[in-house]
Amino acid sequence: MNSIRWLMIVPFIGMLGGVPFVNQVxxxxFGMPLLLFWLVAWVIATSVIMAIVYRFDPAVKEDEQT
Structure with a gap:
């Protein structure tokens, strides 16, 4: 497995592992409780991380060439 794909576990850890620490109102x-802001921020961060993985994954480049 390619090392760049390990980045995909970061959103999982951030969303599920961080919730007990930010579970406050x-x-x-930005007008949202901390927990809601935490989850919204991770949804946005997940999109950015997935774009980075897609951009630098060598398997995608191989598929584009064929």
Whole structure:
């Protein structure tokens, strides 16, 4: 397995592993409770991470050439 694909586990850890630490209502970020902001931020970060993996994965380049 290619090493760039290991980046795909980061959103999983961020969403599920970080929730117990940010499970609070009182601090608001952009008008959202901290937990909601945390999850929205990870959804956006997941899109960015998937784009990076797609861009640098050598298997994609091999498929494009055939």
């Amino acid at each position: 009182t601090p608001y970020v």
